[in-house]
Amino acid sequence: MTRRSVTAQYPDAPPDLPPRTRGVIALLEENCTVCMLCARECPDWCIYIDSHKETVPAATPGGRDRSRNVLDRFAIDFALCMYCGICIEVCPFDALFWSPVFEYAEENILDLTHERDRLRQWMWTVPAPPALDPGAEEPKEIGAARKAAEKLAAAQAAEAAQAAEAAAQPDEPGQPTQPGQPDPSDQSGRREGDA
Numbered sequence: 001m002t003r004r005s006v007t008a009q010y011p012d013a014p015p016d017l018p019p020r021t022r023g024v025i026a027l028l029e030e031n032c033t034v035c036m037l038c039a040r041e042c043p044d045w046c047i048y049i050d051s052h053k054e055t056v057p058a059a060t061p062g063g064r065d066r067s068r069n070v071l072d073r074f075a076i077d078f079a080l081c082m083y084c085g086i087c088i089e090v091c092p093f094d095a096l097f098w099s100p101v102f103e104y105a106e107e108n109i110l111d112l113t114h115e116r117d118r119l120r121q122w123m124w125t126v127p128a129p130p131a132l133d134p135g136a137e138e139p140k141e142i143g144a145a146r147k148a149a150e151k152l153a154a155a156q157a158a159e160a161a162q163a164a165e166a167a168a169q170p171d172e173p174g175q176p177t178q179p180g181q182p183d184p185s186d187q188s189g190r191r192e193g194d195a
Contacts (some may be wrong), residue, residue, distance in 0.1 A: 020098070021098070022098050023100045024078070024099045024102065025097070025098065026096070026123040026125070027096060027120055027123065028094070028097065028120075029071065029074070029095070032095040033069065033093055034051040034069035034070070035093070039087075041086050041090045042087055043082070044082055046079075048073060048077070049074055050073035051071050051073075053070070054067065071116070073115070075119075076119065077112060077113045078113070078114060079109050079113070085098070
């Protein structure tokens with residue numbers, strides 16, 4: 001009430017968007033396994049996916065051939081999309097991301113259906129994830145990986161120390177002993193008759 005209102009001069013001055021802005025959905029095609037979770041969970045049914053199966057020959061002799069899904073079409077109709085983000089949340093392979101770009105209006109409503117090549121172009125506008133809060137708890141995955149790496153490094157250091165110790169001890173020339181007879185160089189043993 002006591003301050004003058006400031007008008008944002010859009011489009012001359014681009015807006016300062018929050019880091020988690022929901023603009024357009026981007027697709028990282030290499031991560032998509034055609035599991036269809038995004039299409040099944042979409043409340044608007046605005047995601048269209050087509051695929052076919054390909055046979056992958058066995059990697060080892062005697063192994064069996066595998067089949068995998070190959071993506072033929074991935075399209076999102078942004079005329080129907082309500083930007084709920086469910087498709088991004090349920091994707092188990094991180095193939096869908098939010099992009100802050102919101103300037104993709106079209107004169108024809110049919111052009112709002114973005115095919116996979118256009119969704120891939122939005123991928124280059126996805127910002128990097130924000131840095132972790134300095135006071136935040138370490139993620140469990142990173143902690144487990146760090147502990148495993150420390151354990152492996154400790155085991156390798158112990159093996160190296162044992163190898164160095166074995167190499168540092170010179171072989172003392174001595175008389176070979178026969179089985180059942182005490183070693184003459186062993187002074188710690190008791191003599192016969194000692195109680």
